[in-house]
Amino acid sequence: MSDHQEQSSVPASTRGNLGRRVAYAFGNLGQAAFYNALSTYFVVYVTSVLFVNVDKGTATKLIGLITGLIVVIRIAEIFLDPLLGNIIDNTTTRFGRFRPWQFIGGLVSAVLLVMVYTGLFGLVNVNQTWFIVLFVIVFIVLDVFYSMRDISYWGMIPAIASDSNERSVYTALGTFTGSIGYNGITVVVVPIVSYFSFKFTGSHTESQSGWTAFAIITALLGVLTAWTVAFGTKENESALRSKAQKNGNPLQAFAALAKNDQLLWVALSYLLYAVANVATNGVMFYLFKFVLGMPDSFSIAGVIPVITGLIMAPAFPVLNRWIPRRFLFIVGMALMIAGYLLFSVAATSLPVVIIALILFYLPATFIQMTAILCLTDSIEYGQLKTGRRNEAVTLSVRPMLDKIAGALSNGIVGFIAVAAGMTGTATAADMTASNISTFKTFAFYVPLAFIVLSLLVFLFTVKIDEKMHAQIVTELEEKLGTESIEADE
Incomplete structure (x- = not known):
């Protein structure tokens, strides 16, 4: 049989579905890299390079001001995320509800990322007052358009899969590539900047030009992957989607969310986890540079989660066929707790830190995917209770929680850098017992x-699982008078 005949023997629908899965998965590669550059390494850039041409006293004040502004801005924008989700839910185009925001959000956020990593094209060294004013505006717009991209990306899952198991496949694919993108940035940031x-300077010491190049590379990857989703995926129309009540205005959407108790409990558990996760991730560079005194070994903190992500993301949907999520x-949380205990007692030993890093990163995929799937399945739970199917609004909750965690992480990292003396030209030799x-x-x-706390909330309040979701779908089918939950394309 010829290659052409073999290819033709594969149903077109199967090939098309595979192509959409690949396109969808590729999207989170750049999106996760972008998020890490914005939530973690931007603060490193601010504390290390942005104010290098300013006297130390003024620089310390400006670092505190910028990190404080980031926290305030991102917390204030948190309340916008459900509004942005409502805008997406009410978007009607021939390209669907979500894809246009992948195209627009990916482009605008990429351009603005480069701007903030240049000190607004050097304005920071010309007029610091104007820099602060314009920085607030640019960072708000950047965060809004990144949020539109992020919300629309995860909001697509219930639009392309109605079955909980199929959703776990898409979630696994997105999480798999997201792990590579997020942790890949950790691997390459130091080599790229150096x-x-x-x-450009003739010195291996990190400089403005190095960080600008890092931002440009990250931005280009962000645009490419966002547009892959925009042009490579397609929404399916299901009976549950078509027969749901109109999404309504923001107040109606918020009212529906408030009645979804399972959504709220999952959100609280995930928020507690996310704050801990990003706070610890955010200071890994400082751990290697100032505590271990081994900044050149920092890539280990990126290699380990990449490897664990490559293993655990594909394993999740396989294991989940036999083991309840x-x-x-619960097992993932137990491993993380063990990792934290090792960090706490032996942070100055590289071999122990490596073991702790493995325990810290190994379960992250299972924890995050469980939370995402519980949030996704809560869409049908909420639809059964209220009649409204708020896909993007419901799934805007997770990016909103990540944003809260990222904002707190920025504040924690900035605080630690100043309080522990880990700024400017300081080295591990300058650290005191109090600093450590x-x-x-x-x-x-x-x-x-x-x-x-996250584990306790999940154990005692979160009830939605695979079995419960299947029962909810069956009830909805009966309620809406349809035997099939997904229409053929």
Whole structure:
């Protein structure tokens, strides 16, 4: 049989579905890399390079001001995310509800990322007052358009899959590539910044030019992957979607969310986890540079989660066929707690830190995917209770929670950098016992408490699982008078 005949023997619908899965998965590669560059390494850039031409006293004040502004801006924008989700839910185009926002959000956020990583094209060194004013405006717009991209990306899952198992496949694919993108940035950030710093300044010391090059590379990857989703996926129309009540205005959407108790409990558990996760991730660079005194070994903190993500993301939908996701979540949390305990007692030992990193990153995929799937399945739960199917609004909750966590992480990282003396030209040799104690308190002890609280909330309040979701879908089918939940294309 010829290659052409073999290819033709594969149903077109199967090939098309595979292509959409690949296109969808590729989207989160750049999106997760973009998020890490914005939520973690932008603060590193601010504390290390942005104010290098300003005297130390003024620079310390400006670092505090910028990190404080980021926290305030991102927390204020949190309340916009459900509004943005409502806009997406009410978008009607021939390209669907979600794809246009992949195209627009990917482009605008990429351009603005480059702007903030250039100190607004050097304005920071010309007029600091104008820089602060314009920075607030640019960062708000950047965050809004990134949110539109993020909300529309995860909001697509219930539009392309109605079955909980199929949703786990798309979620696994997005999480798989997201792990590569997010942690891949950690692997390449130091080499990229060092290479381009040397290229433009002749010194391997991190510089403005190095960080600008890093932002440009991240932005280009962001645009490419967003447009892959925009042009490579297609929404399916289901009976549950077509027969649901209109999404309504923001007040009606918020009222529907408030009645969805399972959504709210999952959200609280995930928020506690996310705050701990990003806070610890945000200070990994400082751990290697100032505590271990091994900044050149920092890529380990990126390699480990990439490897664990490559293993665990594909494993989730396979294991979930036999093991309930609730159990996978609990085991994952137990491993994370063990990792934090190792960080706390032996943060100055590289071999122990490596073991702790493995325990910290290994279960992250299972924890995040369980939360995402519970949130996704709560759409039908909410539809059964209220009659409204708010896909994007419901799934805007997770990006909103990530944004809260990212904002708190920015504040924690900025606080630690200043309080522990980890700014400017400081080195590991300058660290005192008090500095290390301050670092460990906010990097490990406080996040550990959040992880324990997250587990307790999940155990005692979250009830929605695969079996419960299947029952809800059956009830909805009967209620809407349809035997099939998904129409053929």
